[in-house]
Amino acid sequence: MGTISGSKTIFESLDDIRNAGFDDLSQYITHFVDADRVPSTYISTLSPDQQIICYHLFLLAYLVTCGREAPREMQLRAALASYERRDSAVIAGTGSGKTLIIALLILSDHPSNGVTITISPLKRLQLTQARDFVMKYKINTIAINDDTSRNQSFWDVR
Numbered sequence: 001m002g003t004i005s006g007s008k009t010i011f012e013s014l015d016d017i018r019n020a021g022f023d024d025l026s027q028y029i030t031h032f033v034d035a036d037r038v039p040s041t042y043i044s045t046l047s048p049d050q051q052i053i054c055y056h057l058f059l060l061a062y063l064v065t066c067g068r069e070a071p072r073e074m075q076l077r078a079a080l081a082s083y084e085r086r087d088s089a090v091i092a093g094t095g096s097g098k099t100l101i102i103a104l105l106i107l108s109d110h111p112s113n114g115v116t117i118t119i120s121p122l123k124r125l126q127l128t129q130a131r132d133f134v135m136k137y138k139i140n141t142i143a144i145n146d147d148t149s150r151n152q153s154f155w156d157v158r
Contacts, residue, residue, distance in 0.1 A: 010064065010138060011111075017059045018110065022048065025055035033062060037070040042077070053083055053108075060107040061100060064137050069100060079104040099129055103137040111140070123147065 008016070020028070029038055043054050054076050061071050071079070074092070078101045081088035090098055106116050120126045126143035133141035148154075 013063055014060060014107065015110065017056060017063060018108070020056070020059075022052050022055070025052065025059060028059055029055065033059075033067075033070070037062075039071075039073040039076060042073040046080075050080060050084075053080055057083075057104045057108060061104055061137075064107060069136070071100060071104060072097065075101050075104065079108075083108065099132050102129075103133060103139060106133075106139050107137060 017025075017028070038058065043051055046054060057076060057079050058071050061069050074090075075097050078088055078090045082101075082105055090101060092098055102116075102118055118129065120129055120143075123143075123145050126145055130141045130143040133139040142148075
């Protein structure tokens with residue numbers, strides 16, 4: 001089993017998780033996660049490939065939040081559906097974890113592989129999600145709306 005801690009940066013550890021196979025993922029979960037935080041009953045109903053995807057998603061969130069957030073069954077179901085490019089809709093109340101579903105999908109891919117655009121209908125929600133993406137999930141994010149600067153220097157890549 002490799003290591004997901006030690007002298008590695010968080011980003012190197014996330015790459016280790018993204019590239020890990022089933023056996024390593026299972027060992028990581030056994031050694032680093034309290035069993036009651038893992039939705040094992042749900043994951044055990046999935047195909048082997050889907051189990052690997054869910055273990056990746058679970059561990060990415062768990063690691064990037066230093067164990068503060070462990071995806072629940074609803075979040076893994078929704079993220080897996082999107083990951084597999086199946087149509088899905090999540091209807092859930094405020095504070096139920098919808099932002100984590102988006103973060104799981106972003107974290108599942110290496111940051112250099114592209115850009116993700118998330119559309120949020122309210123400026124307040126945009127700002128909250130942008131803050132959460134940066135602070136909780138270490139995802140570089142910017143909220144773009146009517147209040148965003150139109151000055152060219154703001155948009156120049158540094």
